[in-house]
Amino acid sequence: MPQAADPAPEVEEAEREVPPQESQLAKPRFLDAKVRLHRLLIEEIDLSAIEKVSAEELRAQIMQLVSAHVLDERLPLNAEELEDFCDEVCDEMTGLGPIEPLLKDPTVSDILINTHELVYVERFGQLEPTAVRFKDEAHLLRILNKIVAHVGRRVDESQPMVDARLEDGSRVNAVIRPLAVDGPLISIRKFSKKPFSMDKLVEIGSLRPQIAEVLAAAVRGRVSIVVSG
Structure with missing residues (x-):
């Protein structure tokens, strides 16, 4: 008699993990629209008055301008997506673009940007991919220049490595071309608001x-301790 087939091995939990789904707003059409809208807003809004x-x-x-632009572009966004799109444009104007939500997320301790196409975060000691994307390398460099300009530094081909800090004290390390041959590499180490x-x-x-x-x-024994690293 034919023997029953062995039961299929259980799939490890890690193997069943589904990679983060790409938001509709991360698709090229919406990234292009966001960049175009950002340029329009710069022309229409008095940047000196923003603060x-x-x-x-x-x-x-911004919401008024975004809504009008969405209608002109005929972008298929529902009310919730329109709110998210507006938030992203606000982040482009006043924050650090696509990574702004990650900076606001208290569960994220590290942000690792591996070129404009790959962004990872560390949560509770575990590294995980995100659906965050930059439109292109120029977009990522614009955000990086905004970071380093805040502390009076610059990053370019003659000075392709830079260390900086964000307003909240988070440490930023970045390397761009020609040292980073595939594109900009940026790490942001956030400081926990609640010590471990x-x-x-x-x-x-x-x-x-x-x-x-x-x-x-x-x-407890009050012995001398040397911490290095």
Whole structure:
């Protein structure tokens, strides 16, 4: 008699993970529209007055222009997508573009930009891909220049490596062409607003329980400790 086939091996949870779905707003058509709209807004909005108006007033002005532009371009957006599109345009105007939501996300500790097409984040010690994309390399460089200009630095072919800080203290390291042959590489190390406890470090796998016990004993014993790295 034919033997029953062995049951299919269970698929590991990691193998079943589905990569983040690309938002409709990340599609080329909408990225192009966002960049065009950004240029129009620069022409129509007094940039020197941006800091003098509240975020709500600025958003209301941008929302009007975005809505009109969406109608002109016949972009198929529902109400929720229109709100998201407006938020993204606001981020382009006043923030750091596509990565602004990641900077506001308290669960993200690191942002790793591997050319304009790939953006990863670290959450709770685990690296994961995101659906965030830049329109092209020029778009990414524009955001990078906005970052470094804030601290009085520059990055170009003659100075392709730069270190900077964001307003909240987050550390930024960037490398561009010709050193980064495939395109700009940027890492942003965010500072946690809530310091990690020893138990939390053990929980997320950053510290082994045995090492935590040794460190705790060293502190209780008031012994000298050298931290390097």
